[in-house]
Amino acid sequence: MDIILVPGFWLDASSWEEVTPPLVAAGHAVHPLTLPGLESVDAPRAGIGLRTHIDAVVAKIDSFDAPVVLVGHSGGGAIIHGAVDARPDRVARAIYVDSGPLGDGGVINDELPDDGDDVPLPPWDLFDDEDLVDLSAELRAMFRARAIPQPKGVAQDQQHLTDERRFQVPATVIACEFPSSMLTEMIEAGHPYVAELGRMRAVDYVDLPTGHWPQFTKPAELGAAIQAAVGRASAS
Template sequence: MSVARRIVARMNVILIAGFWLRGDSWSEVVPVLEQAGLTAHTPTLAGLESVDDDRSQVTLASQIAEVVALVDSLEGDGKVVLVGHSGGGAIIHGVVDARPDRIERAVYVDSGPTPEGVAINEGLEATGADAPLPPWEDFDETDLRDLTDEQLAWFREIAVPEPARVAHDPQHLANPARNEVPITLISSTFSRAEIEEAIAAGVPYFTEVPLMARATIVELPTGHWPQFTKPRELGRLIVQAVGT
């Protein structure tokens, strides 16, 4: 067994879903990780269990604290890999900032390490504490690429309103040691060249990337939800990132 394989086999991986999704949205990715010997954790964060949840007290900071608590609960099991899809990228980056010594690698799935002062989506429409899944017409065609009509209908059926403050609150970072944690960007709606151009142009969403000591960009061309459209390919890329 190679060194990389041994590292993978003993690693806990925490997967944080993007907006409107519960932890079970990773169900087709998890078997690929488990086949590689990884232990996958797919928590459903507060406010996302049910459409009937009270989301009024759920914030970006409180969801970050939930994942920090999960990392701390694995204290005796070595370092942890974090995977965040879409809005989950801001959450895992907050955890990297809080526990840089515990994180082996952070993997951002069609997302990135949200910088200080930047909200995930401050323009997302909300009614009170709830930000429901918008109509599909509001999304770019690239976001919906490879999703079948059946998948779109199923997604809308399972979607839970996002806690509005998770979308609207600015990120708060305080620990420069986060920059020492290796990161991987698995991009499904942008090419590597487009991301590199955005970094060079100083696009706010990507300003954390050049600060990281080790950053890898990997392309997985599909829509914004590769856990639905290319779950096995996504799983293999996560495994590769863990073993890097």
């Protein structure tokens, strides 16, 4: 199975490097992406928006003959959902890592402090305590050293969705900061934050208790969770 891995904000393809070994060992072909504007700290980010990143994922999907599995971490969840909407017949499963599908008209995060065309990695005190669970001082230093400013447009642009076949694509949510039971309770309560998720026909939930960056704090466990989800896609 071809697995396309989409990182969250401030990260490039290398952020998946400790997650992919069990996937490769299981015989899957992994394709971690570095999205436009994330090539380096000095890369130009003007004019890069959410649709730019979605189109990059769609182009990767189109490079394969068979359906693929999409994995999106954090803001990457919104990006893969846009790709699912664009190619619902080409995605065997969408896997949301501490993230979820962003509905039509939503934005990923327009409250992050920006600097021109950039959204730099903020100071740690701007994050919630739940975000930072297991992210040791060493891991924080590593993350900050490798962080690349996010294109502002990706954070602030509205999502635009058009194909309701997206709700038919099987999905897995790997819940890290908060238990999956909280998500299901929010769906039952009709909370708007999970309205798009609540309309999806087949969703599996996996709990991986840690902070918001499991690719750094629990990479082996995240790899195993993704592998199990891909196995469900292969069996369907």
